[in-house]
Amino acid sequence: QVTLRESGPALVKPTQTLTLTCSFSGFSLSTSGMCVGWIRQPPGKALEWLAVIDWEDDKYYNSSLKTRLTISKDTSKNQVVLTMTSLDPMDTATYFCARMTAATQKYYFDYWGQGNLVTVSS
Amino acid sequence: QSVLTQPPSVSAAPGQKVTISCSGSSSNIGNNYVSWYQQLPGTAPKLLIYDNNKRPSGIPDRFSGSRSGTSATLGITGLQTGDEADYYCGTWDSSLFIWVFGGGTTLTVL
Numbered sequence: 444q445v446t447l448r449e450s451g452p453a454l455v456k457p458t459q460t461l462t463l464t465c466s467f468s469g470f471s472l473s474t475s476g477m478c479v480g481w482i483r484q485p486p487g488k489a490l491e492w493l494a495v496i497d498w499e500d501d502k503y504y505n506s507s508l509k510t511r512l513t514i515s516k517d518t519s520k521n522q523v524v525l526t527m528t529s530l531d532p533m534d535t536a537t538y539f540c541a542r543m544t545a546a547t548q549k550y551y552f553d554y555w556g557q558g559n560l561v562t563v564s565s
Numbered sequence: 566q567s568v569l570t571q572p573p574s575v576s577a578a579p580g581q582k583v584t585i586s587c588s589g590s591s592s593n594i595g596n597n598y599v600s601w602y603q604q605l606p607g608t609a610p611k612l613l614i615y616d617n618n619k620r621p622s623g624i625p626d627r628f629s630g631s632r633s634g635t636s637a638t639l640g641i642t643g644l645q646t647g648d649e650a651d652y653y654c655g656t657w658d659s660s661l662f663i664w665v666f667g668g669g670t671t672l673t674v675l
Contacts, residue, residue: 492664503662550657551600551615
């Protein structure tokens with residue numbers, strides 16, 4: 444079955460760089476139509492999409508965060524890594540990774556990890 | 566400000582029906598299929614509806630989805646207290662090449 448799990452620090456200092464890893468099983472990111480994305484949710488607030496990487500290694504980013512984000516994949520390890528630079532307390536959120544299934548005009552996140560709460564504080 | 570617009574909250578009594586709207590534009594809902602997600606308190610979101618109106622295995626047929634033009638609607642019948650959650654719509658935006666979520670709707674079953 445498909446599973447995803449986020450790992451990374453729980454506490455990061457302002458201005459530092461955050462690195463989160465999504466480890467997944469049950470599918471391959473080299474299979475056509477498979478993608479992995481990152482979504483975050485500040486406490487008590489709505490979901491915010493951050494980035495997605497697809498089976499062809501194409502990468503797409505949230506326009507307002509694009510300069511701070513980098514997404515990459517290691518297909519052999521079944522991992523996707525998200526880095527976010529210049530952390531600010533406003534970046535405090537639960538960060539989720541999720542599998543996206545993609546076809547022409549049809550995209551959806553069908554499996555989600557449990558989330559990794561990241562607090563940005565000095 | 567979310568690209569997709571949802572009402573902040575809806576409420577109804579147990580056993581009743583509720584609908585949640587999601588309004589977008591020609592570059593997102595008007596051009597791509599819509600999915601809906603249910604987020605129970607303290608848990609990760611779960612796919613509820615995909616491709617506008619399809620239900621993943623295990624999702625009861627009390628949940629339904631539809632799309633018309635640049636809007637989509639989630640319907641829930643036979644409301645249960647366990648349906649109290651936040652609901653989000655989402656789709657791809659073909660002009661911006663980004664994923665967009667609605668701002669979320671909190672369902673209260675009175």
